[in-house]
Amino acid sequence: MRVLVVHCPPVETGFHAALRQAVPKNLRAARHEAGDRDLHAGGFNPVLSRKKRLGCHDVSTHQPPLQPYVERLQGAEGYRAHCHMNVATERQLTRFMARFA
Known part of the structure; x- marks a missing residue:
């Protein structure tokens, strides 16, 4: 399956940045074609x-800058969206990330 993982982690060493690295890696290990897009880095x-x-309904204004994102999303066979904020202790994060090592 072709999967596109889209994240927007504001801190490159934070929890969500670690997820951004782990999820595509594990998808590829399971023989899926996984791309990833870090919106914050872009x-x-x-x-x-x-x-x-x-102006959001004026396609001529907002579509050109979004076109690369649209094309990548259209190339994916499926998606799942998550939008949340996590607060965890260092111990909880270490235990969580150990599952992906």
Whole structure:
């Protein structure tokens, strides 16, 4: 299966950055074709301004910068979206990451 993993970890040494590295690696180990996209590294700004919101239906304005993302998503055979904030102790993180080592 072709899978695209999309993350937006703001800290390259944080928990979500570790997930961004572990998930595609484990998918590939299970013989899936896994790509990954780090939105934060690509300069993604999650703040939606009033101007952008009012113009979001104007395809000629917002589609060109999004086209590379659209093409990669269309190339995936499936997706699963997660959006959450995790707070954990160092011990919890160490135990969690040991499962992916």
